[in-house]
Amino acid sequence: MGALKLCFVVQRPPYKSENARLALTHSISSQTAEIHLDDGDTIVPTLIFVGDGVLNAVKNQQAMKHYGVTSTENHIKNGLLIDMPVWICKEDMQRLGLTEAQVITDAEEMGAELKMKFASFDEIQKEMEACPHLLFF
Amino acid sequence: MGALKLCFVVQRPPYKSENARLALTHSISSQTAEIHLDDGDTIVPTLIFVGDGVLNAVKNQQAMKHYGVTSTENHIKNGLLIDMPVWICKEDMQRLGLTEAQVITDAEEMGAELKMKFASFDEIQKEMEACPHLLFF
């Protein structure tokens, strides 16, 4: 019986490729990983947005309206809804001129209790040290 | 009856993607474009390497040996062989520290008469002005 921590780190903006989307779908799939594991074993993900990756967390994305696809906003909120920790680097937000008002802070409207964590890169570094495997997107 | 000049401009290094390879195969296909054109009409390409694109012209690429694929070196020489003008930006070579000895200057061993043209960006700019359509890769 054990828990394996995995860090999913998104470094690039949304929509250029599937990159961020795949980070989101893969991290969320940790919920069902136990069907392949021994009893009691679990995968415990942390989803982290750093660098230009913080642009994935901008609110009010109209991807469905204009292109008929789910937004990364929607995916992030789904992550919070299943109680997956979602972290965003606050230094990077500041560098890119993003305020807290512009980014996702919670998914209360969907009934999620967990909130986005605004983390320093130092905290993110410590989380990466605590994860045996790192998955950079 | 007329000739249409097209500039094919390669801006990126080889092997990361098909990018440079597609520039080469498409520009070389100008040779057979006339089957789709009226009598006497022709497509006249200039293939230009700028920026990091000049790395495509480095000699002695061992792509076939290691990965079983044709090198961009080989493609460039094929271009010279069909008398397609191939230009390389000399300022970019200098910036990246490439000497003339390191890059393709001709394809004499294949029987090509045409040689690589080492051009300044000013000359390249003029060639782009002379082409009605620009194809950047």
Added chain:
Amino acid sequence: MGVLTMGVFPSLVGSGTLDFSFKLAEAAMAKGHTVNLWLSGNAVMMAKKGQRAFKDYSHLEKKMMELIGKGMETTVCEACAEARGYHKEDTPPGMKRASMDWYLAKTFKSDRVLHIGGE
């Protein structure tokens, strides 16, 4: 009214470039222009029938068929398709397969060419 030839190269499932080119083609045709579309490199993914629509991916087959129906001449790079295992029978109806010289020849009588390269 003019002729616009677009060559689309790097696009893929999950990238916005094919979406962009189809929307631009639609807007150009709505204004009475003629549009030719060349799909090469990874953009030949449009040459595969039977792509399943997921909300996570833009699904462009319907839009493409609609534009072909309205007269957009759409041709896919034959070698690029074969290299990916997309054979003649995979090609959606109305889409042509040709070698690269088709694209170059199309530029001859075009007023504008928008060549979407990159990686």
Added chain:
Amino acid sequence: MGVLTMGVFPSLVGSGTLDFSFKLAEAAMAKGHTVNLWLSGNAVMMAKKGQRAFKDYSHLEKKMMELIGKGMETTVCEACAEARGYHKEDTPPGMKRASMDWYLAKTFKSDRVLHIGGE
């Protein structure tokens, strides 16, 4: 001897990343390690049988079949494949199809994970 799980995401016809991962897998197996390979995103292109070999493209089907024959467990992301129109009957023999949780579960008993993301 250890277990190495690789996840390959962005690779495509014409990119070197799939070549890299297959060569690395081969080298690891030659040294007695066990290798698991997860193909997701655009790397699911390996899930299409019948890709024609051109000298311009690295053609990896043979190498992959060889490695699968030597025991490399190779699984392709089912949804990513379906979105591209690659169905069960397109999958080369010996390759598995699964949902994403397969990959995460494999990391559990792996000594090392090499996750090749990017664009």
Added chain:
Amino acid sequence: MKLAVFLSDLRRTEDTYERLKAEKLGVILVENGIYHAVMKEGGKDSPVLNKAGASFYVLSEDLETRGFTSAQVNPKVKVVNYGDIVDLIMNDYEKTAWL
């Protein structure tokens, strides 16, 4: 020449843009290129907007897809839609360059 340049990335991997000259230059920001119209990295305008003599355009659909609105767009940049881009290509400029 009258040239319409398309930029579709935030982090560019070419430097052709900085060196290209045109009597009349239009810069059309699409896809992830839209970030150049709305972000002030380190408090400054994107260097893309420093190109002298150019006219700048940004695609509204791509802005909104990424969570931004016209109100956030740099005053140097005009917000356009797909139809406007068709007119720019077919009427206002003679050549295009997707960099």
Added chain:
Amino acid sequence: MKLAVFLSDLRRTEDTYERLKAEKLGVILVENGIYHAVMKEGGKDSPVLNKAGASFYVLSEDLETRGFTSAQVNPKVKVVNYGDIVDLIMNDYEKTAWL
């Protein structure tokens, strides 16, 4: 942590590399990352090689594919093959990061 970082591009689009810390850091240059081992842009070493305390490796197959040889490699960088990279991953480092 003991971390092996893989760089596969000449023009990078992330800045994670500059910020990541590790007690023991190996930087493995593969694919177009090999240019950092052989080019002196503007006469200078690639900034990638300035990472303090890191060990640098470059894949010989990828060097040669692009027309370069071991003789041209910066003395800071050790030339390795695929088998060596396996040993680096499995024996010398605990985690990997493909950036």
